[in-house]
Amino acid sequence: MKHFKDEICKQIYGITLTEAHEEKICVCCHKPVVIENLLELDAKEYQISGLCPVGWEKTFPKKEPK
Numbered sequence: 759m760k761h762f763k764d765e766i767c768k769q770i771y772g773i774t775l776t777e778a779h780e781e782k783i784c785v786c787c788h789k790p791v792v793i794e795n796l797l798e799l800d801a802k803e804y805q806i807s808g809l810c811p812v813g814w815e816k817t818f819p820k821k822e823p824k
């Protein structure tokens with residue numbers, strides 16, 4: 759399962775999820791991610807998908823306007 763995710767990440771972003779987590783960077787923008795500075799939900803998201811909040815929004819734009 760982990761390998762599967764890594765493969766997808768590698769294909770889309772050129773970096774695996776494992777690499778991103780090891781280097782503490784975001785898979786999409788390759789910018790450093792400081793998990794302590796994130797909201798709890800965003801931190802969880804980063805641990806699952808390797809995406810920073812910005813990248814997350816780019817990848818899955820919220821449809822409903824607030």
Ligand SMILES: [Zn+2]
Pocket residue numbers: 784785786787788789809810811812813814
């Ligand atoms: Zn990002």
